[in-house]
Amino acid sequence: MQLGTTANKPSEQAEASFQNMNNIRNQLQFMPVTLFNNGIKLDCYAILDNCSSCSYILSKTAETLQCKPSQQLQLSVRGAFSKDKVSSSLVRLSIGPHNATKPTFTLKSVYYVGALSFDAIDVNNLNKTCSLYNQLLHVNFPELGDNTVQILLGVDAFWKIAERDIRKGPTGTPYAVKNLLGWTFTGPLNKKSSSSGSNSHSTNFIDLNDQEDANLTKLVEKFWKVEGSGIQEDNKATDSDKSKRQLRFMEKSIEHDEDRYKINQLWKNEKKMPNNYLVARAQLLSLQKRLRKDPETMQVYEKSLTTDLENNYLMHVTVQDPQPELLWYLPHHPLTNPNKPGKVRRVANAASTYKGVSLNSCLEAGPDLLNNMFGLLLRFREKPVVVSVDIEGMFVQIGIKDEDQNALCFLWPTKNGIKQYQYTRLIFGAKCSPSIAIFALRQTAADYCVTKPIIAQLLHKSFYMDDFVHSFNTTHEARGSATQLKTSLRQGGFNLTKFVSNSNDAIYSIDGGEVSTNATVHRVLGVKWDTTDDTIFVQPTTKLTNTTSSTL
Numbered sequence: 001m002q003l004g005t006t007a008n009k010p011s012e013q014a015e016a017s018f019q020n021m022n023n024i025r026n027q028l029q030f031m032p033v034t035l036f037n038n039g040i041k042l043d044c045y046a047i048l049d050n051c052s053s054c055s056y057i058l059s060k061t062a063e064t065l066q067c068k069p070s071q072q073l074q075l076s077v078r079g080a081f082s083k084d085k086v087s088s089s090l091v092r093l094s095i096g097p098h099n100a101t102k103p104t105f106t107l108k109s110v111y112y113v114g115a116l117s118f119d120a121i122d123v124n125n126l127n128k129t130c131s132l133y134n135q136l137l138h139v140n141f142p143e144l145g146d147n148t149v150q151i152l153l154g155v156d157a158f159w160k161i162a163e164r165d166i167r168k169g170p171t172g173t174p175y176a177v178k179n180l181l182g183w184t185f186t187g188p189l190n191k192k193s194s195s196s197g198s199n200s201h202s203t204n205f206i207d208l209n210d211q212e213d214a215n216l217t218k219l220v221e222k223f224w225k226v227e228g229s230g231i232q233e234d235n236k237a238t239d240s241d242k243s244k245r246q247l248r249f250m251e252k253s254i255e256h257d258e259d260r261y262k263i264n265q266l267w268k269n270e271k272k273m274p275n276n277y278l279v280a281r282a283q284l285l286s287l288q289k290r291l292r293k294d295p296e297t298m299q300v301y302e303k304s305l306t307t308d309l310e311n312n313y314l315m316h317v318t319v320q321d322p323q324p325e326l327l328w329y330l331p332h333h334p335l336t337n338p339n340k341p342g343k344v345r346r347v348a349n350a351a352s353t354y355k356g357v358s359l360n361s362c363l364e365a366g367p368d369l370l371n372n373m374f375g376l377l378l379r380f381r382e383k384p385v386v387v388s389v390d391i392e393g394m395f396v397q398i399g400i401k402d403e404d405q406n407a408l409c410f411l412w413p414t415k416n417g418i419k420q421y422q423y424t425r426l427i428f429g430a431k432c433s434p435s436i437a438i439f440a441l442r443q444t445a446a447d448y449c450v451t452k453p454i455i456a457q458l459l460h461k462s463f464y465m466d467d468f469v470h471s472f473n474t475t476h477e478a479r480g481s482a483t484q485l486k487t488s489l490r491q492g493g494f495n496l497t498k499f500v501s502n503s504n505d506a507i508y509s510i511d512g513g514e515v516s517t518n519a520t521v522h523r524v525l526g527v528k529w530d531t532t533d534d535t536i537f538v539q540p541t542t543k544l545t546n547t548t549s550s551t552l
Contacts, residue, residue, distance in 0.1 A: 029177065029186040030121060032098035032142055035151065037065040043098055043142075044150040045121045048184060052154030056111045057091065061150040067091035069112055088113055095157075097182045098142060104180060105160045110151075118149040126185060129174060135167040139176050139183050164382055243367040250366075250439050253401070256447065260493030261440045262399035265407070266364040266432040271326045273362060273407065276354035280329030281418065283352070284411045287333060300344045301334045305412060305421075308346075313396045317409070317422045328359055328407040330427070339523060348410065350429040359407060359430060366435025369442070373525055376464055380524065381536070383471035385478040387507060388500040388524050389485075391441075394466035395426040395433055397493050398440050434465065444492030455484045468496070469524055478506035486510060500524075502531045 029048040034041055035057075042064060062069075069089035089112040094103030123143050130136035153161075165178035174187030246266055253264040291298040308314050330348040337343060350359040380386060391397070400408065400423065408423035426433050442460055449456035458481065462470040468485070472478035478501065486496045499507040500522050520532040527536045 026188050027126065027174070027186055029184045030149065031179075031182055031184040032144065033151070033181055034096045034098055034100045034103075035061070035065055036094040036096065036103040037067050037092075040065050042150075043144055045144065045147060046151045046153050047116075047118060047149045048153050048158070050155060050158055052152060054109065054111060054156050055107055055154045056113050056116060056152040057093070058116055058150045059112050059114050062091050062093070062110075062112050065093055067093055067112070075111070075113075086113065095151075095153075095181070097180075107157060109156070116149055116152055121147045121149065123147055130185070133169050133173055135169040136174060136176055136185075138167075139185060141185070162378070242364075246364060246366050246435075247439075250436065254440065254443055256492070257399075260397055260399055261443060262401050263436055263440065264401050265404050265430065266366050266436070268362055268364055271362070271404075271407065273326065273328045273357055273359075274355045275323065275327055276329055276352075277411075279352075279354045280331055280411055283331040283349075284413060284418065287331075288413050291334075297334055297336070297344060300342070301346065304334075304344060304346050308396075311396070313425045314421050314423045317420050319420060324406050326404075326406045328409060330359065330408060330410045330423075330429075332410050335428075345428065348408070348423070348427045348429040350427070350431065362407075363431045366432045366439075369435055369438040371461060371464055373464055376462065376469060377525060377527075379462065380469045380471055383473050385472045385475050385503050385506055386469065386501060386529075386534070387472070387478050387482050388467070388469045388522065388529070389482065389496045390468070390498045391463075391466040391489070392495045392497040394437050394441075394494065395428060397495070398426040398437060399424060400426060438463075438465065440492070441489075441494070444489060444494065448488045448491040452484060452488065455481065455488055458485060459488070464525055467525065472506075475503050475505045478503065479508075479510070482507060483510055500529075500531060502534045 030045055031048065032043065033046045034043050042061065044061065057067075069091055072087070072089050075086040075088045090109050091112045092106065092108050093110060094106045096102060096104040121141070123141050126141050130139045130141075161179040161181055163177055163179055166175065167178075168175040172188065174185060177184045177186065249266065250263060255262055291301060305314075309316070330350060331352045332346050332348050335345045335347045337345070350363075352358055353361070405422050405424055408427060410421055410423070411418050412421055413419075426436060441463060445456040445459040449459065458468075458470060462468055470481075472481060482496075482499065489496055499510060501507045521528055521530050523529070524536070527538055529536050
């Protein structure tokens with residue numbers, strides 16, 4: 001279990017930096033911070049150790065802050081070459097940026113130890129190093145009264161501070177990382193001779209007692225999963241031969257005409273289905289009877305058919321003789337959304353069965369290409385200027401190839417009897433539709449963003465189905481990216497609409513873009529976002545009542 005004490009070879013002294021064979025010192029990640037407790041504050045240097053599953057503070061520092069030790073325990077300190085027992089206690093304290101007047105957050109369980117075996121921070125040499133690199137010119141570290149490392153921040157603190165920016169230069173040069181507490185420094189320093197004349201390397205390990213080891217292992221694993229959420233490349237879509245086969249099929253099938261992408265559905269086996277006309281007709285008559293009791297919904301539902309015909313989302317067809325080998329009728333029903341009053345969506349029931357067969361039973365779901373929502377929310381709150389926007393009718397902007405359209409028929413009642421229609425676009429309700437829609441979106445990046453890698457990355461990483469949300473450093477960057485994104489998606493047949501931002505200048509008069517209403521509260525990724533004070537919140541949909549023994 002990796003936590004945060006050090007062991008070395010050949011000497012037992014651990015260092016906050018190590019020397020390689022070229023005598024270049026490489027500084028571990030550190031930063032100045034301010035510690036708070038009991039009305040006392042103290043400026044000191046901290047080491048950040050993402051291989052440590054908890055945080056540690058020097059006993060003398062804890063005593064200066066008047067931290068009261070709580071739980072007593074034995075630590076089993078395991079280095080790369082040794083293992084020792086260390087007595088420790090738990091203390092509570094708060095932390096903030098250097099020179100802060102109030103804390104940013106509280107660490108509830110910090111291990112109180114007699115010594116942290118790190119060298120004092122060589123501030124002068126670090127600042128000289130920063131002055132040599134463009135990416136570090138903005139970084140300057142203060143000379144404190146005591147430049148020794150007094151606190152080690154482990155995974156429990158990483159949950160709270162989260163990386164927000166990184167400034168890198170050429171390979172092999174130092175770099176700076178910004179988090180909630182300020183800028184940290186890591187990487188090679190100026191060449192400098194070791195005082196000992198030997199090359200020391202530090203390796204960080206520590207174990208708690210065996211009883212707690214399993215829980216700490218889970219904590220570290222959980223941290224790394226969260227740390228990489230929506231940031232690292234997500235391989236879930238290609239983690240099996242089946243997913244790879246489906247991706248190859250879509251790559252081969254998809255094509256773009258002058259207006260939009262067209263693709264085949266993801267069939268499991270051969271396209272063979274029984275004729276379910278009589279069952280679909282019975283379900284239609286049942287729906288018609290139900291809608292007669294709700295004339296308002298019926299009127300809107302009928303209007304949806306006219307609108308879809310005008311937009312070429314479907315077409316009227318006549319019964320063929322002989323009937324085609326592939327023919328399937330989809331029952332359908334209206335779907336309303338309380339967040340969108342007055343709007344009714346026609347949903348095809350692709351799960352409806354006849355003789356044990358349904359459209360969905362014949363289709364593959366396709367690879368899971370959805371981005372991680374937690375990662376999207378993190379990037380949404382990462383930078384000051386946020387832009388949110390929707391793809392208008394994402395599914396219906398993707399065409400289904402002619403040979404698959406006979407499996408997408410449905411019936412509609414008219415004054416002159418029942419008519420037959422056929423979808424020509426991707427439908428809501430089909431098992432493979434979400435995967436195909438996201439694939440078409442990413443194909444847009446491949447086809448139309450070859451010279452725009454930043455926009456391509458936004459297309460891959462900043463959409464959750466048809467919802468785009470991303471944060472930017474400046475209004476200029478946000479506006480430029482939103483404009484390029486709209487242009488690129490238009491080439492793929494998609495239209496961006498309902499632009500929302502916490503900065504009106506970022507989305508004002510984007511070419512052909514519909515800016516959302518003047519409302520200040522909008523829904524983003526399942527939460528509510530107040531663009532005026534730039535906060536997100538969740539509002540309960542049910543009234544909370546007092547719990548009594550009778551309700552239990």
